Amino acid sequence: xxxxxxxxxxxxxxxxxxxxxxxxxxxxxxxxxxxxxxxxxxxxxxxxxxxxxxxxxxxxxxxxxxxxxxxxxxxxxxxxxxxxxxxxxxxxxxxxxxxxxxxxxxxxxxxxxxxxxxxxxxxxxxxxxxxxxxxxxxxxxxxxxxxxxxxxxxxxxx
Amino acid sequence: xxxxxxxxxxxxxxxxxxxxxxxxxxxxxxxxxxxxxxxxxxxxxxxxxxxxxxxxxxxxxxxxxxxxxxxxxxxxxxxxxxxxxxxxxxxxxxxxxxxxxxxxxxxxxxxxxxxxxxxxxxxxxxxxxxxxxxxxxxxxxxxxxxxxxxxxxxxxxxxxxxxxxxxxxxxxxxxxxxxxxxxxxxxxxxxxxxxxxxxxxxxxxxxxxxxxxxxxxxxxxxxxxxxxxxxxxxxxxxxxxxxxxxxxxxxxxxxxxxxxxxxxxxxxxxxxxxxxxxxxxxxxxxxxxxxx
Numbered sequence: 001x002x003x004x005x006x007x008x009x010x011x012x013x014x015x016x017x018x019x020x021x022x023x024x025x026x027x028x029x030x031x032x033x034x035x036x037x038x039x040x041x042x043x044x045x046x047x048x049x050x051x052x053x054x055x056x057x058x059x060x061x062x063x064x065x066x067x068x069x070x071x072x073x074x075x076x077x078x079x080x081x082x083x084x085x086x087x088x089x090x091x092x093x094x095x096x097x098x099x100x101x102x103x104x105x106x107x108x109x110x111x112x113x114x115x116x117x118x119x120x121x122x123x124x125x126x127x128x129x130x131x132x133x134x135x136x137x138x139x140x141x142x143x144x145x146x147x148x149x150x151x152x153x154x155x156x157x158x
Numbered sequence: 159x160x161x162x163x164x165x166x167x168x169x170x171x172x173x174x175x176x177x178x179x180x181x182x183x184x185x186x187x188x189x190x191x192x193x194x195x196x197x198x199x200x201x202x203x204x205x206x207x208x209x210x211x212x213x214x215x216x217x218x219x220x221x222x223x224x225x226x227x228x229x230x231x232x233x234x235x236x237x238x239x240x241x242x243x244x245x246x247x248x249x250x251x252x253x254x255x256x257x258x259x260x261x262x263x264x265x266x267x268x269x270x271x272x273x274x275x276x277x278x279x280x281x282x283x284x285x286x287x288x289x290x291x292x293x294x295x296x297x298x299x300x301x302x303x304x305x306x307x308x309x310x311x312x313x314x315x316x317x318x319x320x321x322x323x324x325x326x327x328x329x330x331x332x333x334x335x336x337x338x339x340x341x342x343x344x345x346x347x348x349x350x351x352x353x354x355x356x357x358x359x360x361x362x363x364x365x366x367x368x369x370x371x372x373x374x375x376x377x378x379x380x381x382x383x384x385x386x387x388x389x390x391x392x393x394x395x396x397x398x399x400x401x402x403x404x405x406x407x408x409x410x411x412x413x414x415x416x417x418x419x420x421x422x423x424x425x426x427x428x429x430x431x432x433x434x435x436x437x438x439x440x441x442x443x444x445x446x447x448x449x450x
Contacts, residue, residue, distance in 0.1 A: 021160075042196075045263055055266055064211075129348040130262045130263040131263070
């Protein structure tokens with residue numbers, strides 16, 4: 001079946017089997033390997049992408065289901081060649097150790113700040129509660145998302 | 159992990175979808191949120207020859223208030239329920255349970271009706287619906303049936319939904335101004351199934367007595383369990399801590415949990431009692447207008 005998606009702003013299409021998972025469509029067919037595969041059972045959240053701006057686990061959705069929709073992966077976070085606030089914040093606050101969960105954490109953080117620009121620490125923890133970090137670096141992940149929130153509010157007031 | 163091959167159909171009208179179900183019902187599975195179905199297909203526990211994706215059908219994604227009911231269309235996602243102000247006002251048991259369903263990302267895709275139709279015995283929604291009272295609306299080319307949730311839920315993974323039928327909505331009873339409800343859930347980690355879940359619902363009469371009560375349990379029986387005996391005990395009584403304790407003892411005795419990695423049977427049975435008491439107490443606070 002033909003699947004056509006807008007991924008990180010560009011329209012891409014390909015012919016796929018109905019059973020192809022969105023993760024493999026993104027990684028294999030489109031060659032965007034920033035989206036990781038962890039548990040492959042919908043438990044760890046590392047394969048998260050934004051589907052029309054909303055976090056979804058790409059291991060638990062078929063590529064054919066997203067025909068005509070818009071997807072953002074970690075490769076789409078940069079803005080005009082610059083790191084986005086959330087990427088900058090993860091860099092500055094040491095929000096990653098091994099980096100495996102990072103793309104998903106940054107996407108979930110991005111979606112959270114779109115909806116709630118000034119979250120409390122509890123709200124950040126709640127938002128990332130579907131994402132596992134096996135390095136257990138949650139403290140700095142929360143700090144990074146909060147730092148990104150601060151950066152964004154400075155941008156707005158500047 | 160990959161599912162076996164299947165045909166994929168994504169109709170854009172309800173009539174078209176019901177036509178497909180009428181023609182090849184037994185050989186097809188309905189795909190809504192897919193958050194239970196797709197993992198089962200990947201594990202090859204489910205191997206449907208075809209999937210009917212209902213996500214492109216119109217008008218199924220609304221939460222509406224009508225005639226004392228809250229109506230959840232077949233494409234209402236769990237997170238929509240979490241964020242809904244109407245739900246917070248109109249059904250306290252539903253409002254309390256929604257944030258406990260799976261994890262935040264799964265909640266973005268998974269649907270209330272899909273979860274009911276899947277009827278995993280460890281799912282939260284069936285207990286909530288049993289405690290508050292709800293009707294499931296089933297449509298086919300033959301017409302429409304409205305089935306009480308207690309009849310709809312037959313046994314684990316079994317419902318009254320025929321292969322040619324689609325669950326189009328669930329209608330949940332609203333709480334009145336003198337109503338309250340709660341959902342208590344113990345889970346090992348976010349996104350895990352309940353170790354124990356207890357749904358409670360109370361309606362008071364004008365004298366402050368209990369007009370009706372609902373109690374249903376998750377994960378401590380072969381299926382979601384409505385504790386009718388405790389509900390009858392509570393009816394027409396003046397609410398009190400002692401009365402709630404009695405109801406908790408009945409709920410504890412009614413369940414039949416299994417010892418597993420989530421806890422021993424004795425532990426789970428104990429928690430059922432604690433949660434029943436706690437849930438009824440919280441439901442009463444809400445019903446009396448103390449806190450909401």
